Amino acid sequence: MRTNYRVNSGVRFQMLSKDQLQELFEGVLHVLEYTGLDVHHDEARDILKKAGAWVDGLRVRIPSYLIKRSLEMAPRSFTVFARDGNPKHDIHIGPGRAHFGPGPTCPNFIDVETLERRPYVKDDVPIVAKMVDALPNIDFCESLGTVSDVHHELGATYEFAGMFPNTSKPIVAWSYSWDDSADIHKIAVAEAGGQEAFEKRPNYIHYCEPLSPLVSTFEAMDKLVFAARHRVPLIFTPCPLAGGTGPVTAAGMIIQAAAESWMGLTVAQAIQPGLPFIMGGVLSVLDMNSMILAYGAPELSLMMAGITELAHYVGLPVWQTGGCTDSKTLDEQAAIEGSLSCFFSALTAGDLCHDVGYTESAMTGSVFQLAMMDEAIGYSRRITRGIEVNEDTLAVDVIRNVGPNGHYLYEKHTHRYYKTEFWYPNLCDRRNFEEWSEMGRMTMRDRVVARVQDILASHQPSPIKPETEKVIREVLEAAEDRVKEEA
DSSP: OOOSOOOOOSOOOOOSOHHHHHHHHHHHHHIIIIIOEEEOOHHHHHHHHHHTOEEETTEEEOOHHHHHHHHHHSOSOEEEOOTTOOGGGOEEEOTTOOEEOOOSOOSEEEOTTTOOEEEOOTTHHHHHHHHHHHOTTOOSBOOSSOOOSSOGGGHHHHHHHHHGGGOOSOEEEEOSSHHHHHHHHHHHHHHHTSHHHHHHSOOEEEEEOOBTTTEEOHHHHHHHHHHHHTTOOEEEOOOOEETTTBOSSHHHHHHHHHHHHHHHHHHHHHHSTTOOEEEEOOOEEBOTTTOSBOSSOHHHHHHHHHHHHHHHHHTOOEEEEOSOOSOSSSSHHHHHHHHHHHHHHHHHTOSEEEOTTEETTTTEEOHHHHHHHHHHHHHHHHHHHOOOOSHHHHOHHHHHHHOTTOOOTTOHHHHHHHHHHSOOOSSSOOSOHHHHHHTTOOOHHHHHHHHHHHHHHHOOOOOOOHHHHHHHHHHHHHHHHHHHHHO
16 A cells, blocks of 8 residues: 555645745735725625725725635635536636637637638527537637627627527626626526526626726726626626736736736625635737737736736636737638637646636637647647556556567557547647648638637537526617617
């Protein structure tokens, strides 16, 4: 019998020491206690004041004991459920698990027929959702765009209404205000079977974004309050630009982003102790040559790794970023930038890694990029799964049986393991040159386009309940009436 035998269950990346993480943690506490944030929400400021924060006009400063108490209340592990009850599509948030999905809000989209860039419209929403539903390594759904052909206040409602019937995987929803937050929640609750059933098995997460540097806007905080009051798992994540709306150094960016996120944590836990809360920060650089948020920069992966390690150090899940590119088309740059960022997210076990499918520095969503990154994520997951070492996998007896100059093709050991031990690609081509030539010499781009078009032509997501379909129609009609009355 072995004693004190240590097992590494997978490949992981560790960048910062515990001493460095403690320094970052203390830096965040210092910013929150002595600098504070401007909170543009009366109710939120009242909640914070009653909890023990110091409020001076808009400025709120939070003592370190209150932050630590909020961190203790927020769970490290929880589950977001597939709407149709398929356990394979549940997302189990917890240590060592990395999940991937698209992002929201791109104004443009790569047309799946013409492959040309154009404004994102509501008919694109089901396309993205079906792709997410079919791709094996994409775990949650966002829209990859902002709907342009409806009233601007209704974009988020139409997005959720279009995604929900077309994927059973959990959705990360965003909204503009309390009203469309309520629209989204009505749909999700109808499918879940009521508010109490939703609380037991939530099928979506709500995304809110404060403003850098150090501002919690009314809209961001109002959506947070809605989510907390309705027990919706919550993401509260800023998007600072290093050298622009955040410090130029990676450590400074991590501290500021965490402070902005933990303001929301404190409010959420004061309203609803134990509410699942995902901290974040979409962290990258303001490219001083092009003046854009660089989505393909190595600093993005570096800073996201840093804030992930800080989040896990304090016991919170994190909103990660990867699978995105500054490229304008499906080319080698898109493959390199997207794949490397996916690999880093997998290595750091970022709990929810979004923006898979972003191109053109978040200006254009692409299901082609999404499909190509599905391949990169699968590749990354095989590496991070690591090597299993036990009596059977050591294969000492098998090696003895085969001996010198033999082969393993007919061994039971080979048949037992080859399907699970090897990673098999959907897009990468491993055939010899002659076979590749006979099959039309298709490039990676060609294969990606063919895979996307095949999925869209053949994939059928599981249906939603008839009563949910009715609620979706009613929600959209009421939303249209609401904006007409406001006009």
